[in-house]
């Protein structure tokens with residue numbers, strides 16, 4: 001059997017562009033948040049998404065202890081905020097750089113995010129270094145913003161929806177000429 005090394009795996013995963021999110025929590029176990037690209041939709045019935053969280057993350061104890069999260073989908077203006085939530089700075093400094101509200105669970109909702117999915121964690125699977133959080137979506141917020149922050153090839157990019165048809169996204173490279 002061929003053994004794939006972590007570095008080879010990461011180098012290949014760097015070829016996979018992904019939306020960037022700030023995943024937040026609040027409750028008895030404290031407020032915390034981290035930048036996450038490992039987020040995806042599982043099923044629309046019942047509305048369920050998953051988030052992969054490194055067990056070594058400073059947010060891990062709060063996320064698991066509170067049992068609630070909000071997935072805040074980032075837009076073009078959020079690169080600096082994404083860097084902050086992906087760095088080692090304390091939670092107060094991270095949250096101080098944004099404006100937050102709440103929906104149903106009390107997890108922080110970023111004021112000007114593209115979309116927010118407010119969730120209760122329904123199942124947790126341990127896989128390697130990460131916990132895979134299966135999350136029931138209990139409330140939603142959707143803006144009319146027509147762009148997304150994307151992490152690809154270890155850099156941030158922006159994908160914008162076309163002016164003519166807000167439901168149709170034009171290719172990344174076309175918008176970066």
Ligand SMILES: NC(=O)C1=CN([C@@H]2O[C@H](COP(=O)(O)OP(=O)(O)OC[C@H]3O[C@@H](n4cnc5c(N)ncnc54)[C@H](O)[C@@H]3O)[C@@H](O)[C@H]2O)C=CC1
Nearest residue numbers: 009010011013014016037038052053054086129130154155
């Ligand atoms: N799923 C995760 O836990 C991710 C963690 N990161 C962390 O952010 C920092 C910067 O990452 P990059 O600039 O993209 O360079 P990198 O070389 O560390 O990562 C390249 C790609 O590999 C994947 N990856 C990286 N670390 C991973 C991990 N521990 N578990 C699963 N997948 C992982 C991600 O798809 C990432 O975009 C690193 O510390 C990295 O560990 C970044 C993306 C995803």
Ligand SMILES: Cc1cc2nc3c(=O)[nH]c(=O)nc-3n(C[C@H](O)[C@H](O)[C@H](O)COP(=O)(O)O)c2cc1C
Nearest residue numbers: 034035036037038052053054057058085086087088
């Ligand atoms: C673009 C990007 C995507 C990331 N995606 C994830 C992720 O999906 N899951 C995760 O556990 N960590 C992810 N991270 C790493 C955490 O954001 C980062 O480790 C954490 O916020 C900083 O570590 P600390 O909070 O433990 O100090 C990502 C980092 C970046 C920059």
